[in-house]
Amino acid sequence: MIDLHDIRYVRIGSQDLDESVAFATDILGLELVGREGHAAYMRGDDREHNVVYVKGAAAGHVAGFELASSADLSLVAVELEAGGIPVRPGTAEECERRHVRNMVTIQDPSGNVIDLVVGPAASDSRYAPSRDAGITSFSHIGLRATAPKVDEAFWTARMGARVSDRIGDAALLRIDPVHHKIALFPSTFPGIQHVNFQVQSVDDIMRSYYHLKNHNVRIVFGPGRHPTSGARFLYFQGPDGMIYEYSCGVRLIPSEEEATYVPRQFPFAPSSFCMWGSRPDIPEFRSVT
Ligand SMILES: [Fe+2]
Missing domain, CATH: 3.10.180.10 (2,3-Dihydroxybiphenyl 1,2-Dioxygenase, domain 1)
Structure with a gap:
């Protein structure tokens, strides 16, 4: 049985990256961690990031879950594939964009895209919101x-x-x-x-x-x-x-x-x-x- 440690991030397609970042900082109360290429990394707690806006509505939605143990990833892939669920290993570029050491991507039966990740980057700084939403x-x-x-x-x-x-x-x-x-x-x-x-x-x-x-x-x-x-x-x-x-x-x-x-x-x-x-x-x- 897979042991999900926690939900780690969402990736959300954005038609207008500046508008998404402005809403997330001025209204929602997230911190802009940084921009990389056509993506903006945000957070609402001390973890390195929680929300990524990716330019282009076609970028769709992805939910990332951290596995409890880094040793689990290969076992998870074997277990899921044995159950008839296709598992796609993340490329080096995908791992880099998600700031994780390793990952696989699956889909739930409805077609929701789910990343299972290990070794997400830790942060050395406290969450500093631009608006105090609590x-x-x-x-x-x-x-x-x-x-x-x-x-x-x-x-x-x-x-x-x-x-x-x-x-x-x-x-x-x-x-x-x-x-x-x-x-x-x-x-x-x-x-x-x-x-x-x-x-x-x-x-x-x-x-x-x-x-x-x-x-x-x-x-x-x-x-x-x-x-x-x-x-x-x-x-x-x-x-x-x-x-x-x-x-x-x-x-x-x-x-x-x-x-x-x-x-x-x-x-x-x-x-x-x-x-x-x-x-x-x-x-x-x-x-x-
Ligand atoms: Fe809710």
Whole structure:
């Protein structure tokens, strides 16, 4: 079984790199780590980078996960291929662009592109945001799933993720004690559906709510509270249609509860996404596609 240590990065195609960087620094509150060629490297915590904007919408979306052990990579490739999942070793150039020692690339059943990496570059400096949004970490992603049940089976049986809760067919998956690091939302096409950053407190969420409104950023859900993870949240839209989320207070499922934890089944209804009454203006949270 594959042991994913953590989600490490997302790579997001950008039609206008300057616009993406301006939004990420002035609005979202990330730090620009640097630009290399047609890519801009950003971060929302002390790790070397978490988000890369790659020029060109056709660059698509990639989610990078760090493996628990650097010895795992070759075993992982053998295990996945034995299960019928094609594994493509990363080229030297791809490793260099991702700042990792080694990697393979796979696709989940919906076609989401997933990097499995070892030896990601460490950083020797603290995260220094250009706007104090209270971000404490890059934490999880929503992934579009064209066949949610098949994708859920892939992530649990092949990738070692566990189901924390379901909203209809949307599975919220954990790979460590955090309630979810991956959320699979039914969709008609693959891709990253939202990118989450944890913030320190609900004060940060409310400060950002007014900051975003004052800057005419489209708020698509919240402020609200998820009945699943208990997290307070705010979702908003950035360039290229990408949805970003701030949240705080996510539930933890400690290792001593792993053996006895039973996922809860919430109905696919607006109240399952927000227990305060906020209603999502996000298609994947509103209807089963
Ligand atoms: Fe989320």
